Amino acid sequence: xxxxxxxLVDGVVKRFGGVMALNGASCAVTEGSVTGLIGPNxxxxxxxxxxxxxxxxxxxxxxxxxxxxxxxxxxxEICELGLARxxxxxxxxxxxTVLENLVAVAHGRSDAAAVRRAQELLEMVEIRGLExxxxxxxxxxxxxLVEIARALMFAPKLLLLDEPFxxxxxxxxxxxxxxxxxxxxxxxxxxxxxxxxxxxxxxCETVLAIDAGExxxxxxxxEIRRNPRVLAAYF
Amino acid sequence: MxxxxxxxxxxxxxxxxxxxxxxGLNLIFGxxxxxxxxxxxxxxxxxxxxxxxxxxxxxxxxxxxxxVAAAMGVFGYLLQAALIERVVDxxxxxxxxxxxxxxxxxxxxxxLIWGGGYQGMPGVFSGxxxxxxMNLSQARLVAFVIALGLTGLVYVFLARSMLGKxxxxxxxxxxxxxxxxxxxxxxxxxxxxxGGMMAGAAGVLxxxxxxxxxxxxxxxxxxxxxxxIVGGMGSYFGALVGAxxxxxxxxxxxxxxxQTFGTAILYVxxxxxxLFKPSGLFGVRAVAR
Amino acid sequence: MTAWILGGALVAAAAVLPLVTASYLVSFxxxxxxxxxxxxxxxxxxxxTGYTSFGHTSFFGIGAxxxxxxxxxxxxxxxxxxxxxxxxxxxxxxxxxxxxxxLRGSFFAIGMFGLxxxxxxxAFGWADLTRGGTGLYLPPAYDLRPLYYALGVLALGMVLLxxxxxxxxxxxxxxxxxxxxxxxxxxxxxxxxxxxxxxVLSAVGPGVSGGIYAVYLSFIDPPTAxxxxxxxxxxxxxxxxxxxxxxxxxxxxxxxxxxxxxxxARFPQVYLGAGGVIIAAVVLLMPRGVxxxxxxxxxLPHGRGTLRRLAARPAASAEA
Numbered sequence: 001x002x003x004x005x006x007x008l009v010d011g012v013v014k015r016f017g018g019v020m021a022l023n024g025a026s027c028a029v030t031e032g033s034v035t036g037l038i039g040p041n042x043x044x045x046x047x048x049x050x051x052x053x054x055x056x057x058x059x060x061x062x063x064x065x066x067x068x069x070x071x072x073x074x075x076x077e078i079c080e081l082g083l084a085r086x087x088x089x090x091x092x093x094x095x096x097t098v099l100e101n102l103v104a105v106a107h108g109r110s111d112a113a114a115v116r117r118a119q120e121l122l123e124m125v126e127i128r129g130l131e132x133x134x135x136x137x138x139x140x141x142x143x144x145l146v147e148i149a150r151a152l153m154f155a156p157k158l159l160l161l162d163e164p165f166x167x168x169x170x171x172x173x174x175x176x177x178x179x180x181x182x183x184x185x186x187x188x189x190x191x192x193x194x195x196x197x198x199x200x201x202x203x204c205e206t207v208l209a210i211d212a213g214e215x216x217x218x219x220x221x222x223e224i225r226r227n228p229r230v231l232a233a234y235f
Numbered sequence: 236m237x238x239x240x241x242x243x244x245x246x247x248x249x250x251x252x253x254x255x256x257x258x259g260l261n262l263i264f265g266x267x268x269x270x271x272x273x274x275x276x277x278x279x280x281x282x283x284x285x286x287x288x289x290x291x292x293x294x295x296x297x298x299x300x301x302x303v304a305a306a307m308g309v310f311g312y313l314l315q316a317a318l319i320e321r322v323v324d325x326x327x328x329x330x331x332x333x334x335x336x337x338x339x340x341x342x343x344x345x346x347l348i349w350g351g352g353y354q355g356m357p358g359v360f361s362g363x364x365x366x367x368x369m370n371l372s373q374a375r376l377v378a379f380v381i382a383l384g385l386t387g388l389v390y391v392f393l394a395r396s397m398l399g400k401x402x403x404x405x406x407x408x409x410x411x412x413x414x415x416x417x418x419x420x421x422x423x424x425x426x427x428x429x430g431g432m433m434a435g436a437a438g439v440l441x442x443x444x445x446x447x448x449x450x451x452x453x454x455x456x457x458x459x460x461x462x463x464i465v466g467g468m469g470s471y472f473g474a475l476v477g478a479x480x481x482x483x484x485x486x487x488x489x490x491x492x493x494q495t496f497g498t499a500i501l502y503v504x505x506x507x508x509x510l511f512k513p514s515g516l517f518g519v520r521a522v523a524r
Numbered sequence: 525m526t527a528w529i530l531g532g533a534l535v536a537a538a539a540v541l542p543l544v545t546a547s548y549l550v551s552f553x554x555x556x557x558x559x560x561x562x563x564x565x566x567x568x569x570x571x572x573t574g575y576t577s578f579g580h581t582s583f584f585g586i587g588a589x590x591x592x593x594x595x596x597x598x599x600x601x602x603x604x605x606x607x608x609x610x611x612x613x614x615x616x617x618x619x620x621x622x623x624x625x626x627l628r629g630s631f632f633a634i635g636m637f638g639l640x641x642x643x644x645x646x647a648f649g650w651a652d653l654t655r656g657g658t659g660l661y662l663p664p665a666y667d668l669r670p671l672y673y674a675l676g677v678l679a680l681g682m683v684l685l686x687x688x689x690x691x692x693x694x695x696x697x698x699x700x701x702x703x704x705x706x707x708x709x710x711x712x713x714x715x716x717x718x719x720x721x722x723x724v725l726s727a728v729g730p731g732v733s734g735g736i737y738a739v740y741l742s743f744i745d746p747p748t749a750x751x752x753x754x755x756x757x758x759x760x761x762x763x764x765x766x767x768x769x770x771x772x773x774x775x776x777x778x779x780x781x782x783x784x785x786x787x788x789a790r791f792p793q794v795y796l797g798a799g800g801v802i803i804a805a806v807v808l809l810m811p812r813g814v815x816x817x818x819x820x821x822x823x824l825p826h827g828r829g830t831l832r833r834l835a836a837r838p839a840a841s842a843e844a
Contacts, residue, residue, distance in 0.1 A: 343797025
């Protein structure tokens with residue numbers, strides 16, 4: 001658990017037509033930490049994630065992960081570097097079974113090893129019985145769990161979670177919270193976006209607040225909660 | 236020996252009819268993101284029905300035009316309501332497959348009704364008219380004027396009338412369609428009817444110029460695709476400009492390279508635009524899926 | 525197990541067919557084999573990868589002309605020439621795939637359609653090479669049996685290859701591309717590389733069988749080589765059977781071949797339209813084909829077999 005930044009975002013600017021989604025956003029995520037990202041709607045949270053994951057290319061600025069530049073790379077290259085993500089609206093391969101969803105992204109593993117690992121992960125999120133169900137038949141909550149398991153298939157160093165707690169009941173939220181804590185204990189760095197304040201404050205060591213495309217505050221949760229700029233942005 | 240002016244003008248005249256056809260195709264795409272592969276068959280049926288009425292039953296050309304256009308409009312409305320509406324929500328490839336299949340069914344039907352051979356419309360607007368030192372085919376001139384007139388009429392309808400505005404609303408803001416289900420469905424039926432009507436009219440206008448046969452649709456639909464891809468999908472004005480351009484390219488290319496390569500150029504142009512400038516010259520939306 | 529026995533019986537029956545029956549049935553089965561090859565090939569790029577091509581006859585025509593010209597000008601034996609046609613088709617497919625696969629969905633479909641028309645136009649226009657509309661003539665094939673076996677082997681090969689594909693990581697990732705290409709890319713699947721590979725693979729079948737078909741007809745001309753009807757029939761077969769499945773194209777090809785044969789005999793006038801009706805019916809009623817209906821009813825399991833079997837193994841020694 002060092003203080004070395006695993007992920008460094010430096011002055012990222014991203015425009016969509018006339019809209020300035022990110023306006024010189026900068027932040028750092030330390031290795032082994034759990035960092036949260038909050039911000040009102042339209043503040044640029046998802047765009048920032050998209051830029052980090054390589055889905056969008058920043059117009060200016062740089063993003064580095066373990067010293068490697070991310071902003072010029074394709075998503076699959078970024079994946080290979082050790083970064084995985086889940087999506088706000090789950091993006092499972094609906095016609096494929098849960099097991100196949102996981103094995104499809106098990107790069108570098110043989111089928112037998114991939115199946116084994118997949119079963120372990122499904123066991124961890126306690127949905128082992130669903131492994132042969134087509135992903136499209138799962139409930140929303142179950143799909144969120146499969147997404148997490150799938151992201152873990154490539155043993156990432158950094159896991160980006162886009163609103164992992166959105167739209168699910170509190171019991172499932174707590175369950176996922178438990179898994180995330182276990183992951184952190186296992187050395188995976190977590191970077192998550194969410195609106196659920198109480199959860200973020202519970203699990204995150206550092207919280208970043210973004211508004212109008214800029215990171216306006218960064219620090220431990222209690223500090224952020226009292227930060228006047230953050231309060232102004234939200235209310 | 237054709238002068239450049241003659242080539243350009245002939246291309247322009249042809250383009251006018253393409254505009255009528257392409258604007259109809261574009262309308263259908265704009266409102267429901269459906270690429271109507273059967274559009275060519277509406278044109279073919281229009282042409283053949285026109286021939287049947289004018290030559291077979293002595294109906295005056297303009298009367299036949301109105302009748303056929305109306306018939307094809309109704310047919311389009313029914314086709315959408317009965318079949319295509321069912322796949323509007325699904326993956327776009329399904330609607331493409333459906334219109335593709337409708338196209339083959341219509342070609343077959345056409346062959347059964349009119350036989351596989353060519354039908355001409357002799358004696359209608361034959362002869363040429365001297366214009367600015369060029370000898371222009373009367374049929375082409377008349378067709379151009381009427382086609383452009385109809386295209387303009389539809390444009391005014393879209394811009395001014397309540398129904399037209401509703402159609403544009405659904406096309407520009409598809410979210411509206413989900414909010415008001417029944418209204419949107421009926422808009423779609425009407426749009427397809429309108430598109431079909433325009434294609435049918437284009438067919439009638441083409442009949443005096445070229446020989447019509449049930450398989451002519453395929454030749455024209457690919458040109459219509461090229462027009463809206465070059466002009467920009469979703470843009471009415473783009474379809475117009477694209478059509479005139481394509482007309483010119485086709486006639487000039489055909490003259491310089493011969494018929495076959497002339498047409499091949501169009502396909503190459505279409506593919507080129509698809510790859511490098513998918514939004515076309517005046518495209519309204521970025522073409523994603 | 526039963527599947528293997530059934531399959532073996534079918535193969536054995538097919539193998540002895542030419543020895544025991546009249547040439548009509550042999551001819552029919554040759555056409556069936558041809559469509560099996562085309563259907564399975566189309567299935568790879570359109571069924572598995574989800575890039576629905578409306579212009580795969582491009583490769584059929586390229587193979588047909590390639591093989592024919594090799595036989596006429598280089599005096600190659602037909603089998604070698606057909607292989608050559610296949611190589612030509614693949615060589616063309618590689619750069620084309622890189623370019624065309626940048627298009628998505630309907631635009632890829634229309635782009636491929638346009639491509640097929642371009643090739644058809646070239647075949648028409650390049651009269652010095654192809655004799656344009658007149659077409660090229662080959663010595664008549666009196667003995668159909670070598671053709672039968674060649675196509676039969678090719679058809680069997682395509683079925684087995686598809687079975688291997690279905691159970692491979694490659695196949696799984698193609699399905700992922702079909703489901704959600706951007707999502708797949710975001711999860712590290714090298715979509716471009718895999719798509720192009722699938723596209724090139726899908727050109728082999730049509731390329732080789734194009735040549736064989738030309739030999740069978742002793743003739744090739746642009747409308748025959750690049751016929752939209754062939755495209756339509758191929759699509760109908762795979763759609764009916766089930767896109768992206770191992771047995772779908774076979775079921776579709778068998779059912780439609782018989783249907784078409786019956787139609788051609790009794791109602792040749794609606795032959796064309798029938799293909800359209802079938803596609804329309806499948807799109808409206810069972811867009812995922814017969815195989816999907818079977819899966820939904822529980823007659824067939826969902827998902828691929830190999831992974832199922834691996835998953836069922838008791839977690840004995842850790843192999844990771």
